[in-house]
Amino acid sequence: MLQNKKKPLRQGMMALMALVLVAGLSVGCGKKKDEEAAPAPAPAGTEAPAASTGNPSDVLVTYKDGGKVTREEFDKFVGINLFFNKQYEQFKSDPAFQQDMMKQLVTFKVLASRADEKAKTDAAAQTKTQMEQIKAFLGAQEGGLEGQLKTANVTEKELEDFVTRSITAIVSEENKVSEADLKTAYDGNLKTDAAAYTTATVSHILVGLKDTATQKDRTDEEALKRAQEVKGKLDAGGDFAALAKEYSDDPGSKDAGGKYENAEVSQWVPEFKQAAVDLPLNKISDPVKTDYGYHVMKVESRATKTFEDVKPQLKSQAAEAKVYEFVEKELPTLIETNNLPKPEEQPATQAPATEAPKTDAPATEAPKTEGTK
Numbered sequence: 001m002l003q004n005k006k007k008p009l010r011q012g013m014m015a016l017m018a019l020v021l022v023a024g025l026s027v028g029c030g031k032k033k034d035e036e037a038a039p040a041p042a043p044a045g046t047e048a049p050a051a052s053t054g055n056p057s058d059v060l061v062t063y064k065d066g067g068k069v070t071r072e073e074f075d076k077f078v079g080i081n082l083f084f085n086k087q088y089e090q091f092k093s094d095p096a097f098q099q100d101m102m103k104q105l106v107t108f109k110v111l112a113s114r115a116d117e118k119a120k121t122d123a124a125a126q127t128k129t130q131m132e133q134i135k136a137f138l139g140a141q142e143g144g145l146e147g148q149l150k151t152a153n154v155t156e157k158e159l160e161d162f163v164t165r166s167i168t169a170i171v172s173e174e175n176k177v178s179e180a181d182l183k184t185a186y187d188g189n190l191k192t193d194a195a196a197y198t199t200a201t202v203s204h205i206l207v208g209l210k211d212t213a214t215q216k217d218r219t220d221e222e223a224l225k226r227a228q229e230v231k232g233k234l235d236a237g238g239d240f241a242a243l244a245k246e247y248s249d250d251p252g253s254k255d256a257g258g259k260y261e262n263a264e265v266s267q268w269v270p271e272f273k274q275a276a277v278d279l280p281l282n283k284i285s286d287p288v289k290t291d292y293g294y295h296v297m298k299v300e301s302r303a304t305k306t307f308e309d310v311k312p313q314l315k316s317q318a319a320e321a322k323v324y325e326f327v328e329k330e331l332p333t334l335i336e337t338n339n340l341p342k343p344e345e346q347p348a349t350q351a352p353a354t355e356a357p358k359t360d361a362p363a364t365e366a367p368k369t370e371g372t373k
Helices: 018-027 071-084 086-091 095-113 117-139 144-152 156-174 179-192 220-235 240-247 270-278 307-334
Strands: 059-063 067-070 198-208 259-264 288-290 293-304 335-338
Touching: 059 071, 059 095, 067 071, 067 095, 071 086, 071 095, 071 144, 071 156, 086 095, 095 156, 095 307, 095 335, 117 144, 117 156, 144 156, 156 307, 179 307, 198 220, 198 240, 198 270, 220 240, 220 293, 259 293, 270 288, 270 293, 307 335
Parallel strands: none
Antiparallel strands: 059 067, 059 335, 198 259, 198 293, 288 293
């Protein structure tokens, strides 16, 4: 809830980048099993999906300088992707999906092959960290590491090669971004939005246009009246956390006393964001209206991330842009033959947009794992 809608990621690569799914998995490490956000592995006995029937040695794609992708290599790559992204399982036979997966595979093969020694060294260190996190995560699942890999029809070496290639490609692109370019991006983002790097600790009580306890709708007037009642109790010295648990319709924060700690305000809906930026510290606000209802807020702290704070994020964003530029401009000129089914050859199921899912909390950037940025 309160999430500012993000634009869908650029079309053409279903899973965006392999590094993203590796990082997404690592975020879940250390959580209890019933709290895991990562999709469950495929049922026992499920094999990596094939692009089409044929021999594992069949060459599906060739590209300049003697590059090629066999059916076995492609099936393994898709299988690892689906192991960590079960939501794409339904599209595994879709020619459009297969073409996107092939683009991703060839992109990372080519970019990793171009990496210099520094990039390879940096990537090796990051791969070690990633593999430790992945193995810890899988080891905590039913069947342990060995059982999970067996279910996915993946060896530990194949998984490590997958991670190594992905990280090497990204690190290679990151190393091409200059300090001056990063500073220009930082200053430009602040010029566009002065709160681009503002973080705040905010407590709020949402009186929604739907009562989450009864699932009944409220009129705007009813929600405002209830919010004003909450403000009155807070002004009279009421305990914010206790009142949040009693009144708030935001399940993402009510049990935490309505608090969001050091959150990035730029990802909140505009009205909530603006209030988080403008309200005096430690004062109870008048009800703030958003599409979700009325919020009674208290901003406890605000800070602005420095250039040094966000430099890894900026470098990652710049590398992502370079990868997309490669996919859109250079990759088509490298492909010599492509024997995968073409999307127009059969009706393709519409794949879901890769827009970040809505949550029940003001959106904050997903935690980054060390080294992946």
